[in-house]
Amino acid sequence: MSKAKEVDDRFRRFGTVSFTGISKINDFIDHLHDGRITGTRCTDCGRAFFPPRADCCRCRTSHMQWFDVSGTGRLVTYSRLGFAPVGFQDDVPYCIALLDYGDFKVFGRIAAELPEEELTVGMKMITAVNKLPNGQINYVFKKA
Numbered sequence: 001m002s003k004a005k006e007v008d009d010r011f012r013r014f015g016t017v018s019f020t021g022i023s024k025i026n027d028f029i030d031h032l033h034d035g036r037i038t039g040t041r042c043t044d045c046g047r048a049f050f051p052p053r054a055d056c057c058r059c060r061t062s063h064m065q066w067f068d069v070s071g072t073g074r075l076v077t078y079s080r081l082g083f084a085p086v087g088f089q090d091d092v093p094y095c096i097a098l099l100d101y102g103d104f105k106v107f108g109r110i111a112a113e114l115p116e117e118e119l120t121v122g123m124k125m126i127t128a129v130n131k132l133p134n135g136q137i138n139y140v141f142k143k144a
């Protein structure tokens with residue numbers, strides 16, 4: 001009798017719609033549930049990745065360690081979406097944005113409770129854990 005192989009599909013809990021259930025960075029989901037925002041840093045070249053990556057695109061190695069994303073990023077740009085992909089249509093309108101943390105840039109969503117009128121390019125923002133009504137988890141950008 002064969003024993004079913006156990007699948008680590010923690011990533012199914014990420015985002016409004018999870019496009020992937022299996023990832024090499026599944027610990028990221030546990031970190032979010034613990035209230036931590038984490039990225040990975042290559043121990044060979046020092047390059048930081050957030051969202052986390054398991055492999056360094058510069059060194060082509062997998063020598064990574066976790067770090068906590070702290071401090072503020074600057075709002076590089078943002079866009080208000082009036083139409084959304086399948087699965088996100090109940091969320092519109094919402095704003096997507098790019099933050100620059102210096103070591104890395106990160107793409108994500110502006111917190112739903114933050115009105116677009118309060119956004120200014122260059123403003124300081126933080127990344128925060130966000131629990132969604134459907135039980136999923138993700139991260140959003142808030143005013144610093």
Ligand SMILES: [Zn+2]
Binds near residue numbers: 043044057058
């Ligand atoms: Zn590297």
